[in-house]
Amino acid sequence: MTVVDTEATISYDDVLASFDPVMGLEVHVELGTNTKMFCGCATEFGAEPNTQVCPVCLGLPGALPVVNETAVESAIRIGLALNCEIAEWCRFARKNYFYPDMPKNFQTSQYDEPIAFNGFLDVELDDGTTYRVEIERAHMEEDTGKSLHVGGSTGRIHGATHSLVDYNRAGIPLIEIVTKPMLGAGERAPEVARAYVATLRDLLKALDVSDVKMEQGSMRCDVNLSLMPKGSTTLGTRTETKNVNSLRSVERAVRYEMCRHGAVLQAGGSILQETRHWHEDTGATTSGRPKSDADDYRYFPEPDLVPVAPSRETVESLRATLPEPPAQRRKRLQSDWGFSDLEMRDVLNAGLVDLIGETVDAGATPAGARKWWSGEIARRANAEGATDVASYAAERSITPAHVVELEGLVKAGRLNDSMARQAWEGVLDGEGTPTAVADARGLELVQDDGALEAAVDKVIEANADVAQKVRDGKVQAAGALIGQVMKEMKGQADAGKAREIILAKLTS
């Protein structure tokens, strides 16, 4: 038997020449409920270790779980949004295995009776085509505690002198969403994987069931991948790359594993069924724990809980609470607002859709809302390391009403564009409303035509050569004169009006 380097890779094109990728994604989502899945403990992120715990989530002898009804409702809403069927009757099950961050040494999960099953999610790719991801199931479970391995250089258990466990996370409600095998994506597999996770994230955000922060672990992705020789219909051996926790990493991990599987298979080796670790820094995976289908978790129905049996009325009333699907909403808003594809993409990437929506609702023009929310404030938010403009603005009590007011001042002829920018900077500096800033800074277009005419005369006299060019028909030379007039007026003039007067004097 040949010895095959299981960590080598071949080029992406070489993989695609011989194989079709098959993916399966498992996404864990922490629900944003106020309390844990089976007890009343708080779920706040980042609290002091082991301060959000009780006998139940610590698994103390004698303690018993009670299902969080809000979590069940969230699970059903997620299932419905993923076009799933909702179980009429289902149970929790115990998944038995020993690990120090699992207080009971079993995880209360669901096994063969998930709350939601058989759904799909349509995913739009960059070129506007749609890929349908079939959803196998969405089930409820509890999170584990978090181990911190101390004393080693890597933070991993190997080399650590001791480990600390924080049980604040133990018992936080999780929904695990599992796709069916995703076939036929071909060269677009990495893009499809990324687009699926992104679409799912947007959907969960719109459902308001989770803060879906991949960087904080409230949304975690495991990537299953295998290759099928072209023309074959038999699934290959898969690997499961755990904790791929950014959209970019999902795309890279799929691509990397495709190239690695391709190398192994092409060299005549076989893929070891195992879990693999993803390394953000190197963009590579490394071998984890061998995993087989015979991994025996000794599942059995959780005897401490009664079955979950949502009535059809409950399911329908939850269906009525579903928001408009994000993709559909984006299309509608783009058309309502008259944004170009590029403008809409910028607005989406900047996370400004909701803020612009609110601002338009408050009476601003879509173009104005986009202009003011994506300019100076975005620059400042970025420079100060804020996560997004909306939270930056909210922290400083800068509201859609401010944008509406600013637009009103321009429309009423009190401010020109550059004055409006100054007024907005004042608002961002915390000097008050646009009107208050304009008042305080003395921003006011001069409405006195006499003063403006006098300034024009003065400028024409001082720039006779330029004036002559305009008289000779070089109208664009008027720009230089306008600039001089504005300077003369200390900026407090309407540039359009100055232009009118200059042209009237020189060309008639």
Place this chain on the structure above:
Amino acid sequence: MTTDLTRASAADLADLLSKGETSSVEVTQALLNRTDAVDGDVHAYLHVDREGALATARDIDARRQAGEQLHQLAGVPIAVKDVMATQGLPTTCGSKILEGWIPPYDATVVTRLKQAGMPILGKTNMDEFAMGSSTEHSAYGPTRNPWDLERIPGGSGGGSSAVVASFQAPLAIGTDTGGSIRQPAAVTGTVGTKPTYGGVSRYGLVALASSLDQAGPCTRTVLDAALLHEVMGGHDPLDSTSINAPVPAVVEAARRADVKGMKIGIVRELTGEGFQAGVQARFDESVQHLVDAGAEVVEVSCPSFTAALAAYYLILPSEASSNLAKFDAMRYGLRVLPEGLDDPSAEQVMAATRDAGFGDEVKRRIILGTYALSSGYYDAYYGSAQKVRRLIADDFNRAFEAADVLVSPTAPTTAFKFGDKIDDPMAMYLNDVATIPANLAGVPGMSLPSGLADEDGLPAGCQILAPAAADERLYAVGAALEQRLLASWGGPLLGRAPELSAARSTSMGA
């Protein structure tokens, strides 16, 4: 006043307390004195909380003096099986693995006892994690039967039954997974009830088998059991399997003690062969007493009961193997470092601790359960056992169409001698053949003394079973039978038990 406070029933003590004829401190102190005198021999307690019990008693006495309206059992002391979490008091479940663990919270049942103002005397001995029928599997040594100190007091709740049989407490909390309240009651000449599954909160009861466990009263009279049942029972939002309905009218039923017109079903599969002659004879007499009291007797058949023991010994170990996984030395209880390893991993510490901390019977059942749940075996073992469980429930349903209650001897024999069955698990398991079906079906059951077996002069028990949520029927039938038996005996059966000092001089020679 001349009443021996240690021998008085809880109902009588409540009466004396409310009339001001005694104080809770006086009663509590008398019981603690009794414990000092006899528990060296009986070993019913794993932990006695003198100070705590007396503090509660003083508080209740003061509140009563101040004219406060108190619960009827306020001031009546009680013992609690060591499987119930008690805040600030050790809770070991009879296991070394929990040695030194002090729970930071109270079981719901304990909370209710405290709310009623009942002084908690201490925690009673038990087979480790409630696995056994003799208390010989306690890691802290067995409890001895007050009737004969060389014999077992039953199990797993031998401590709770022995504590009331030896007059160290009028009341105790027991738990019953396959008979752990009823079988000890039978062999100690006391009363014990396993309520309907879900009738009493399991919150804070350290689980053996979650779908079978149920806490209940251990007492000397049927009325006392009803009074305690009422305190313990009722819906608890902390236990998802708790029934959301009022406690059945058990006290009223016990006071009426009326069986006129009731149909009493004798379960064909739970009499005759395999039952000790004297046990069977006392049972037959009990049935006759009920007929004399106006009940009608019918015979019913529950053919699936013959498979109950097998199903039970798959379901119980399966659930137990998972329930006991949490004892891993990571957060509480015993921690043992493996020998010969400088730098053991968490898993190695877990394994060493579980090896040192669990007794043989616990290990046996964890291994059984782990096997029964394993993939490839699940359907054949756990799955089939669940099917048998449904058949047993069907048998009960059919039987309860023909009869209002079912009756049988509680245990096949009277108390056996220490060591007789310790090396023969099957013989030990057969003790529970009559009690297990009720746990599998979730129906309530009671055991009360039916008399002494002729061959050995030891107590035998009569079991009454009722449909789910009809616990009051146990008390109506139990109280009626108790009345007639007391009349025939001319006083309580426990009055015939040897004085413990005498028992010691005859039995403890070795």
